[in-house]
Amino acid sequence: MNNIKVLIVDDEEPFRRLLKNELSRKGFITDTAEDGNVALDKITSSDYDVVLLDIVMPELDGLEFLRKLRPDPSSPSVIVLTGRATIDTAVEAMKQGAFDYLTKPYRLEELVVVINKAFEQRKLIKEHRFLKDELSKRELPDRFIGRSPHIKEILSLIEKISPTDSTVLIEGESGTGKELIARYIWQLSKRNSKPLIALNSSTLSEHLIESELFGHEKGAFTNAFQVKHGLVEIADGGTLFLDEIGDMPLQVQAKLLRFLDSGEFRRVGSNKTLMADVRIIAATNKTLELEVERGSFREDLFYRLNVIRIHIPPLRDRKEDILPLAEYFLEKYSRKLSKKVHTLHSVVKERFLEYHWPGNVRELENVIERGVILCDTEELGPEHISIPEIPHSASKKPLLSLDELEREYILQVLKHTQWNQTQASRILGIDRKTLYLKLKRYGLKK
Ligand SMILES: Nc1ncnc2c1ncn2[C@@H]1O[C@H](COP(=O)(O)OP(=O)(O)OP(=O)(O)O)[C@@H](O)[C@H]1O
Ligand SMILES: [Mg+2]
Incomplete structure (x- = not known):
């Protein structure tokens, strides 16, 4: 058949x-x-x-x-x-x-x-x-920059595993480059003539995730006026990127596991079994073992995904990458904004190397982009960059808990941006909703 x-x-x-x-x-x-x-x-x-x-x-x-x-x-x-x-x-x-x-x-x-x-x-x-949708979201393919041993190791692993069809799990804090790595693997894979199709579990409701992933029949629920093809069908023969897989609801996890094991799935509202051949690349900023312990992630799915695991360390743990990345972004935004900023002032370099980069590479990229906008000379100086001072209490009292540190730091960033939450969330490398939740959690108000 x-x-x-x-x-x-x-x-x-x-x-x-x-x-x-x-x-x-x-x-x-x-x-x-x-x-x-x-x-x-x-x-x-x-x-x-x-x-x-x-x-x-x-x-x-x-x-x-x-x-x-x-x-x-x-x-x-x-x-x-x-x-x-x-x-x-x-x-x-x-x-x-x-x-x-x-x-x-x-x-x-x-x-x-x-x-x-x-x-x-x-x-x-x-x-x-x-x-086309995917391309319109991105411009030129980004390069993957890094010379730290961590990154070199990751790159050589990627070269080995990309041509295979095995499942890959990418872990790392927010802004460390998980999506970039996923795209890189896909580009080097045998499946690169088909698009990399992405699904982000953190932005959709439970019920939408399932119908996005596996599709639904007409009339499966209110508003299901038409048959909808799931992303696994659309990605047939290609690759699916499951972003923020740690946020995938348990019920969908069970169906994903079945799909990974057998290639079989059912549309929502259908009892007919369909098949698709899809390579899965998953990413998460959570530690899935902890989620398994907590009962919010299936252990069997975790083992099934954990065939090849790529852990991207936070930027502060690979300081060798900070300046090459900064220079790369300097060129990128100079070109994009038609400016001629080509060098970093030595004070800027020092501050970059000292800084904790909680928002990782994304934060660095944002800092440089803003700097290039402000800069009218060939050198990016300390007056063009706005990274928050590291909270003093944090460096003096190493016994601060992680939560206290986070609260303190968010407060500093908010002061720095005059409580402009959009700007603050960009600096922190998190989205506005996450910032909002953190403000509530820490009881922070203007
Ligand atoms: N090694 C790198 N070389 C060049 N650019 C990088 C590198 N790492 C990250 N970036 C850039 O930093 C930004 C954030 O990366 P990306 O979106 O891949 O992170 P992420 O880990 O998926 O973050 P999140 O968890 O918030 O989704 C992107 O613009 C990406 O191009
Ligand atoms: Mg991402």
Whole structure:
């Protein structure tokens, strides 16, 4: 079986039956409709890849059907298959978005080839849409900078494991470059001709995560007006990046585990098992062992993900990387902002090396970007950079608890930004919601 779902639309019953039999024998999943209206109904309630369409039919004919079909990658590809062919109808059908045009009597082998092509094309269009979305989010591919032993080790590991299909787990604090590493692995992989498709578990509700990941049937829940393809289907043959996997709800974790073990999944609201071949790269800023102990992460899933583990240390633990990164960002933002800032003042270098970088590389990047905006000379000086002074109490009293330190530090940053929370969250390298939660937790108010 090839899992391609074909809907045969023709008003002549014997023809439908013949074609259905022939195509089923060739491994297609087939269904039939006797005219355009019935076909449109069937399409909204099920999910066909290809429609074989007759043109002359009593109720809604083929051309009208094509006009009513949504010009959307989620609609099936249409192959017109008709006896009374004229050049005009052929041209018209192609204009209305038909994929190809064959005349009856058809040659089965030829028809099978065209169906397969139509199926492949539809898959490509769907992937292309994702790729475009992804590309518009990013500009040039970023380079991965670092010369510390940690990073060198990570890079050589990546070169070894990227061409394999094994699951990768990337850990690191916020802003350490987990997503960049995921993209790098994907670029070096055999699957790089297909897009890297991402799902972030921390930004979606439990119920949305499952339907994003595995799709849903029409009517699976309120507002499920259409069949939705899950990301595992869209990523079939490619790679899926599961960001913030530590935030994935337990119920979805169970389904993910099943998928990882067998490649099998079900859309929400369906009891039909589907298959997809997907490489998983997962990332988290949590320590999954602790989440396992706490009961918020499945132990079996943890072991299943933990095949190849890449831990990116915080920037403060790999000080050798600070200046190369700073210089890299200096060039990047000079180019982007059409400036000529090429060097770092020695005081800036010193302060960068001393600083704790709680927001890691992202914080460094933000500091440099802002500096380049402010700087009108060739050298970035201390007056252009705004990293908060390290709280004195913290350096004098090493017995401060982690929470106290965090509270103290957040307070410093807020004072520094005159309580501008957007700016503060950028410096801290966390999002505004996280900052808000921390303010509440520590009882911090202006
Ligand atoms: N080694 C590096 N070389 C160049 N740029 C880097 C490096 N590490 C991180 N960056 C840059 O720092 C920023 C943050 O990196 P990224 O988004 O990959 O972090 P993350 O670990 O996924 O963070 P979060 O946990 O907040 O999602 C990005 O702009 C990324 O390009
Ligand atoms: Mg990330």
